[in-house]
Amino acid sequence: MSTQTNTKQKDLLRGGQFLVKETDSENVFTPEDFTDEQKMMKESVTEFVDREIWPRKEEFEQKNYELTEELMRKAGEMGFLGVSVPEEYDGLGMGFVTTMLVVDYISGATGSFSTAFGAHSGIGTLPITLYGNEEQKKKYLPKLATGEWFGAYALTEPGAGSDANSGKTKAVLSEDEKYYSITGQKMWISNAGFCNMMIVFARIEDDKNITGFIVEYDPENPNGISLGEEEKKLGIHSSSTRQVFFENTKVPVENMLAGRGEGFKIAMNALNVGRIKLAGACLDAERRVIDSSVKYANDRVQFKTPIAQFGAIKSKLAEMATSAYAGESASYRAAKDIEDRIALRQEAGASHQEAELKGVEEYAIECSILKVAVSEDLQNVTDEGVQIFGGMGFSADAPMESAWRDARITRIYEGTNEINRMLCVGMLVKKAMKGHVDLLGPATAVGKELTGIPSFDKPDYTELFAEEKEIIKNLKKVFLMVAGSAVQKFGPDLEQHQQLLLASADILIEVYMAESAILRTEKNAKRFGEDKQKEQIAMSKLYLYHAVDIINQKAKEGIVSFAEGDEQRMMLMGLKRFTKYQNQPNVVELRNTIADRLIADNKYSF
Known part of the structure; x- marks a missing residue:
């Protein structure tokens, strides 16, 4: 059944209305409703992770940034990077649920790869998809969708984290009005070490709100851009994370994204999408931790009994599975609501760009709810995984130690859980x-x-x-x-x-x-x-x-x-x-x- 038929048949609640209106279970989308096409995509992503990434997990802990870049290129060749990019810009043009599904099953790889993937296909690409003009979309989206280029998102500054609009980076218009000179400092920039383009936010004169720019980066011709050393981090070791410094970086005026002072709006709406996708990016990570924990509990014998048979371990396994199940249920429920809202807006005559922007914005409450709930469940699941493994859980030779460390960042990025x-x-x-x-x-x-x-x-x-x-x-x-x-x-x-x-x-x-x-x-x-x-x-x-x-x-x-x-x-x-x-x-x-x-x-x- 098509999305359009579904949207007409069901009473689609607005964002937040779940609190005051009853939802019929028939109108809720579940993972059991995946279409054949979506099941094939799930199998394709899972096979990619199992073949290309899972066997090399150890290398990801050794800060192998080149490996992350290499596998990101392979993901581009498979079409995964462009799943949500419209077909006319060399993407797959798939719906929001399928996009969510890809983010979900990619998360089973490692925190490092999942972060690189999310930073590129989400906040690195989406601002152009949602706010770019036709010229910008034609120029940049095909390269980003295929993995020819990689994207990054430069918003956070030493003095501007949760208060994103307080950034000090400046953009000054040249006398001939042909370019802006950007000067400032950004930090915690994922993919900075191998990106070809950044979405950069800067303030023009004393504007109340920041402005977004598409800034190209070529290490051979840096144009006033320099990178700090790779950050030493608790987890996501092979995710490139650096400071970025701009010194009179010349950016053509046509590379302004949307309009002057529109940057804060771009940042907030990109983060709405990022939040629900961050929830998706925790799901298969949870499933794989549960899989490893169950297998270990079945194999580990103490007092002549597999520890899986002990009530204390059963309790942990059941709670872990319950967290994952609830997270899946809520994430795909919201993803389908967003997809249906986008379809309704398109039926009413809105462009794909406008429909997607407003469709996601409508469910910003649910996006924040999911970001908080699923990231905290992932942390709890990995923590219990360490406990089930006992002493081995604390060892870097077992999978739980890195899973626990990688999980910790999910409660911080895309807006801290307290902010959300x-x-x-x-x-x-x-x-x-x-x-x-x-x-x-x-x-x-x-x-x-x-x-x-x-x-x-x-x-x-x-x-x-x-x-x-x-x-x-x-x-x-x-x-x-x-x-x-x-x-x-x-x-x-x-x-x-x-x-x-x-x-x-x-x-x-x-x-x-x-x-x-x-x-x-x-x-x-x-x-x-x-x-x-x-x-x-x-x-x-x-x-x-x-x-x-x-x-x-x-x-x-x-x-x-x-x-x-x-x-x-x-x-x-x-x-x-x-x-x-x-x-x-x-x-x-x-x-x-x-x-x-x-x-x-x-x-x-x-």
């Missing part, structure tokens, strides 16, 4: 103020419910996920209760209360992730049968169980920070009501169900 937490709540409030998401109505209804008499009827929870879906509804009420009261109390000053924003964000994140896992499993249970989804049902219930605990803790923390007296007591009573199970799940049984399947299959097999 505050962004997702802030963006939701702004959407509400613009009338794009109705938070006021549902928040008012929750307020009335708090002062009303609760029902003491016991609902019928015989259908699959009936109670879990009711709990999800109630968890959404927790967010509306906490965030709604906070907005009412602090108004525009809410952004000054960062710890309250962080707590609210965690509630929002857990709601989206838990709901995504449940909707995926419900959809698949209906079409494949509940007996075929036994472990997936267990993972969905286990994830929700933890989500309820996290939300309970974070909501309590938020409530007592700004409410007092009767208001505080009423909200805490509401919290207790909204996080209550009628039938408490047997968590040990859920974990054993999941772990037994992993152990039997000797891999992550969902």
